[in-house]
Amino acid sequence: MFNTLQKWLPKIILSPSIFLVTVCIYGYVAWTGYLSLTHSRFLPNFKWAGLLQYNKLMENDRWVTSCINLLIFGVLFIIISIILGTLLAILLDQNIRQEGAIRTIYLYPMALSFIVTGTAWKWILNPGLGLEKMMHDWGWTSFEFNWLVSNDMSVYTLVIAAVWQSSGFVMAMFLAGLRGIDSSIVKAAQIDGASMPTIYWKIILPCLRPVFFSAVIITSHIAIKSFDLVTALTSGGPGYSSDLPALFMYTHAFTRGQMGLGAASAMMMLAGVLAILVPYLYSELRNREQ
Amino acid sequence: MTKFSPGRIFIYSILVLFCAIYLMPLLVMLLTSFKSLPDIRGGNLLSLPEVWVFDAWFKAWGTACTGVTCEGVKGYFWNSFKMAVPAVFISTLIGALNGYVIAHWRFKGSNLFFALMLFGCFIPFQVILLPMAATLGKFGLANTTTGLVFVHVVYGLVFTTLFFRNFYVSVPGELVKAAKLDGAGFFTIFFKIMLPISKPIIMVCIIWQFTQIWNDFLFGVVYSGSDSQPITVALNNLVNTSTGVKEYNVDMAAAIIAALPTLFVYVVAGKYFVRGLTAGSVKG
Amino acid sequence: MRKFATLASTLALTSAINLAYAGEVEVLHWWTSGGEAKSVGVLKEMLEAQGHSWKDFAVAGGGGESAMTVLKTRAISGNPPAAAQIKGHDIQEWADLGFLSNLNDVAKAEKWDEVVPAVVTNVMKFNGDYVAVPVNVHRVNWLWANPAVFEKAGAKIPTTMDEFFVSAEKLKAAGIIPLAHGGQAWQDATVFEAIALDILGSEDYNKAFVMHDDAVLSGDKMVEVFTVFKKMRNYIDSDSPGRDWNIATSMVINGQAGMQIMGDWAKGEFIAAGKVPGKDFVCLPAPGTDGQFTFNIDSFAMFELSNADNVTAQKSLAKTILTPEFQEVFNLNKGSIPVRTDMDMSKFDSCALDSMATFKASNTSGDLVPSMAHGLATTGYVQGAIYDVVTNFFNDPDGDPKETVTKLARVVKAAK
Numbered sequence: 003m004f005n006t007l008q009k010w011l012p013k014i015i016l017s018p019s020i021f022l023v024t025v026c027i028y029g030y031v032a033w034t035g036y037l038s039l040t041h042s043r044f045l046p047n048f049k050w051a052g053l054l055q056y057n058k059l060m061e062n063d064r065w066v067t068s069c070i071n072l073l074i075f076g077v078l079f080i081i082i083s084i085i086l087g088t089l090l091a092i093l094l095d096q097n098i099r100q101e102g103a104i105r106t107i108y109l110y111p112m113a114l115s116f117i118v119t120g121t122a123w124k125w126i127l128n129p130g131l132g133l134e135k136m137m138h139d140w141g142w143t144s145f146e147f148n149w150l151v152s153n154d155m156s157v158y159t160l161v162i163a164a165v166w167q168s169s170g171f172v173m174a175m176f177l178a179g180l181r182g183i184d185s186s187i188v189k190a191a192q193i194d195g196a197s198m199p200t201i202y203w204k205i206i207l208p209c210l211r212p213v214f215f216s217a218v219i220i221t222s223h224i225a226i227k228s229f230d231l232v233t234a235l236t237s238g239g240p241g242y243s244s245d246l247p248a249l250f251m252y253t254h255a256f257t258r259g260q261m262g263l264g265a266a267s268a269m270m271m272l273a274g275v276l277a278i279l280v281p282y283l284y285s286e287l288r289n290r291e292q
Numbered sequence: 293m294t295k296f297s298p299g300r301i302f303i304y305s306i307l308v309l310f311c312a313i314y315l316m317p318l319l320v321m322l323l324t325s326f327k328s329l330p331d332i333r334g335g336n337l338l339s340l341p342e343v344w345v346f347d348a349w350f351k352a353w354g355t356a357c358t359g360v361t362c363e364g365v366k367g368y369f370w371n372s373f374k375m376a377v378p379a380v381f382i383s384t385l386i387g388a389l390n391g392y393v394i395a396h397w398r399f400k401g402s403n404l405f406f407a408l409m410l411f412g413c414f415i416p417f418q419v420i421l422l423p424m425a426a427t428l429g430k431f432g433l434a435n436t437t438t439g440l441v442f443v444h445v446v447y448g449l450v451f452t453t454l455f456f457r458n459f460y461v462s463v464p465g466e467l468v469k470a471a472k473l474d475g476a477g478f479f480t481i482f483f484k485i486m487l488p489i490s491k492p493i494i495m496v497c498i499i500w501q502f503t504q505i506w507n508d509f510l511f512g513v514v515y516s517g518s519d520s521q522p523i524t525v526a527l528n529n530l531v532n533t534s535t536g537v538k539e540y541n542v543d544m545a546a547a548i549i550a551a552l553p554t555l556f557v558y559v560v561a562g563k564y565f566v567r568g569l570t571a572g573s574v575k576g
Numbered sequence: 577m578r579k580f581a582t583l584a585s586t587l588a589l590t591s592a593i594n595l596a597y598a599g600e601v602e603v604l605h606w607w608t609s610g611g612e613a614k615s616v617g618v619l620k621e622m623l624e625a626q627g628h629s630w631k632d633f634a635v636a637g638g639g640g641e642s643a644m645t646v647l648k649t650r651a652i653s654g655n656p657p658a659a660a661q662i663k664g665h666d667i668q669e670w671a672d673l674g675f676l677s678n679l680n681d682v683a684k685a686e687k688w689d690e691v692v693p694a695v696v697t698n699v700m701k702f703n704g705d706y707v708a709v710p711v712n713v714h715r716v717n718w719l720w721a722n723p724a725v726f727e728k729a730g731a732k733i734p735t736t737m738d739e740f741f742v743s744a745e746k747l748k749a750a751g752i753i754p755l756a757h758g759g760q761a762w763q764d765a766t767v768f769e770a771i772a773l774d775i776l777g778s779e780d781y782n783k784a785f786v787m788h789d790d791a792v793l794s795g796d797k798m799v800e801v802f803t804v805f806k807k808m809r810n811y812i813d814s815d816s817p818g819r820d821w822n823i824a825t826s827m828v829i830n831g832q833a834g835m836q837i838m839g840d841w842a843k844g845e846f847i848a849a850g851k852v853p854g855k856d857f858v859c860l861p862a863p864g865t866d867g868q869f870t871f872n873i874d875s876f877a878m879f880e881l882s883n884a885d886n887v888t889a890q891k892s893l894a895k896t897i898l899t900p901e902f903q904e905v906f907n908l909n910k911g912s913i914p915v916r917t918d919m920d921m922s923k924f925d926s927c928a929l930d931s932m933a934t935f936k937a938s939n940t941s942g943d944l945v946p947s948m949a950h951g952l953a954t955t956g957y958v959q960g961a962i963y964d965v966v967t968n969f970f971n972d973p974d975g976d977p978k979e980t981v982t983k984l985a986r987v988v989k990a991a992k
Binding site for chain 3: 043044045046058061063064124128129130148150151153156235236237239240241242243252253254256257258259260
């Protein structure tokens with residue numbers, strides 16, 4: 003009796019979670035998928051529409067813009083966060099005094115949501131109020147920083163704020179990774195006469211591969227879900243030049259009463275995630291098993 | 293340790309430069325909250341207040357309007373705690389058990405479940421608003437704190453499981469096997485072996501979950517009841533004034549007040565963060 | 577003993593009355609800022625004076641966008657509030673889905689049909705039945721100007737589009753930003769519809785934005801609207817994107833900018849800054865739209881409830897909103913005009929009186945048109961589609977009016 007229970011216990015423990023994940027993630031996704039094939043407008047209805055919403059979506063200029071933006075934003079955000087995070091982690095790993103304080107400063111943006119910092123960011127990036135004005139006040143009158151109000155550049159301001167928020171977290175992950183590396187390997191390399199940059203490049207960073215993996219997963223999930231960020235900073239403007247898919251989906255599904263179209267855009271987002279992440283996940287996890 | 297070689301000075305200056313950049317938004321908020329309104333319009337973002345005024349803080353805490361009532365954000369502060377504490381606790385506990393099972397009691401399908409969960413991280417929460425509302429309505433949990441806690445637990449579960457799984461994977465399987473041979477059961481191993489070494493990862497989970505739940509606006513605004521709205525909703529109402537003079541100093545003070553608990557957690561528990569991540573990071 | 581019995585029965589009776597009356601209304605709204613919140617506070621007090629209780633559910637942001645999201649999820653979960661601030665076309669959508677409660681009995685008792693113009697009540701009715709209560713009428717096509725600034729630049733405050741550009745040029749030469757504007761989609765649309773009202777005229781305005789007549793939407797006049805719209809872009813400072821409307825208003829107040837095209841809620845900003853209408857600032861119809869009135873009506877829709885006491889409270893709320901007392905207090909605060917045309921307007925300022933006079937006159941002349949930018953003219957989906965075209969054109973330096981007009985007709989058709 004006891005042994006049977008022991009045998010089943012792991013499954014019993016896991017089953018509520020399996021149930022919840024199945025219903026509250028996959029069930030709801032299926033529901034959304036179904037909605038995307040209907041004429042749903044103001045609230046869900048179940049009048050079959052086939053692929054109509056997807057056709058509409060493909061013809062929608064704003065959707066195309068928001069997808070391109072996500073690509074630009076996502077790639078830049080992930081790459082910059084990881085490079086900056088690694089760099090800061092390596093520098094911070096050099097027996098720095100006050101390491102705890104500095105680390106906290108790098109990490110604190112993660113504690114704040116853009117609902118809190120949105121206004122401050124808007125000011126800093128606004129040419130008439132923030133950085134540009136400050137530089138002018140301090141005598142550097144040719145300084146120009148008007149990305150926030152420029153059609154072509156506004157999406158890059160999103161990258162700045164997002165990197166500010168998340169790079170500290172990436173730094174913490176890499177710092178943790180560095181601390182976990184066996185110091186005898188480094189010592190051995192030093193004795194062999196390898197220079198510090200070589201040691202980092204050839205020995206330490208390759209050891210951190212799992213950290214890269216986690217960092218990519220975490221930053222890409224932040225990038226895809228970026229919603230507070232864009233509503234706080236630009237609301238998708240000027241025009242809709244800095245729109246992102248998450249905002250597009252929300253606006254259409256909830257504000258504009260185009261629930262079918264919103265659902266279709268959500269499905270496209272998920273399909274995009276699948277297409278990019280699953281191969282990555284698969285190859286990474288496979289490598290690790292071996 | 294070499295002291296103040298040119299290299300060290302270079303490292304320090306880069307670190308300090310980045311400190312300044314990271315601190316700027318917070319500094320802007322702090323300075324603004326202590327300025328008077330004319331002072332805000334006149335000066336630039338980083339200029340010091342001409343006169344340090346504390347009124348904005350009192351107003352934000354006690355008398356600013358967030359709806360028909362004008363009692364500041366203080367009441368909402370407790371609403372947020374009432375929701376965040378149980379949600380963090382429950383999701384951490386479930387995450388620990390799940391992580392333990394996935395790492396050490398593998399069965400057919402447990403890895404598949406883990407992969408499915410991982411993919412679940414990427415679902416934009418806006419997608420689940422309506423079906424979740426229907427579900428909560430069916431169980432009579434619509435617009436109650438219980439319902440809101442439930443939602444936070446479900447979507448936090450994914451992350452806590454991920455954290456604990458990565459942590460427990462780094463515990464040698466031999467250790468668990470030996471304990472099993474000694475006749476220790478599922479829970480004995482969990483409580484006697486796993487939990488005692490889990491402090492760092494528990495801290496990571498608490499920090500992560502608390503921050504996510506405290507800062508959440510979307511679920512809070514949609515699933516809370518009218519007398520249990522969390523502080524982010526109050527902050528939003530206070531900041532998003534559609535008419536009337538915009539009191540930026542009050543907005544900023546309210547924003548900082550709303551952020552205090554999470555800031556506190558990061559400052560106090562921040563050191564565990566790196567430690568907790570260290571354990572699972574390299575082995576993944 | 578008998579005395580006691582009487583007392584007891586009186587007590588029982590009064591408490592019974594109280595019980596019958598003591599309902600609760602949960603009200604979802606997005607009025608959270610100072611003046612507005614106080615005005616809603618008055619409503620709460622008036623309702624409480626009748627023995628009911630008010631449960632406040634305020635969600636600000638994006639002109640009610642967040643509030644609407646909340647409303648939708650609550651409706652889906654089977655737990656809608658008693659009353660929600662819904663306006664324009666959305667009322668029809670909610671009523672069509674069967675969520676709203678019939679208010680005909682209150683309307684009949686209070687003679688709403690007699691005191692409120694048909695243009696307003698039409699918005700509140702679904703299939704001829706009242707389902708919502710109007711709170712106020714905003715005029716959207718206003719031009720707000722700072723006369724001191726105009727004097728300094730030697731310019732005339734414009735009444736026509738041609739004058740607008742002459743004056744704007746002079747202001748610009750004097751180093752003043754001619755037009756204060758906030759680059760948000762709804763503000764772009766507000767300016768756009770003011771221009772459209774002038775150039776198209778009331779009749780074609782309705783054809784374009786209410787009936788979505790393809791010929792008008794893609795016609796030559798519409799090309800002209802977009803051309804003028806683009807020309808106006810030259811008189812706005814480059815930092816405008818993302819700016820809130822009230823910041824733009826404060827630029828007019830402190831003389832940094834000359835004028836602003838904005839609805840009458842802007843008046844509250846001037847008043848709050850201690851400015852006097854007619855002296856420190858002037859309100860006049862947006863260029864070329866004298867005698868025309870673009871209306872925006874705030875309203876509360878009442879949801880179907882099951883609890884009988886709460887229904888009573890809900891009906892009391894509906895009744896109270898349209899009482900002259902509340903109409904006066906609220907609209908004095910909000911800058912709008914009352915929906916009742918039979919009211920004593922002596923406490924209102926010159927802008928509001930002007931607005932009321934035009935409201936009544938335009939009601940008969942056919943120049944009273946619904947605001948597209950504020951969701952009164954058309955459905956959320958068509959409005960959204962127009963928003964995208966308008967705001968994108970306005971912010972795109974290479975935007976071509978002719979191409980844009982074809983696109984406008986196309987997206988409106990697709991969204992319809």
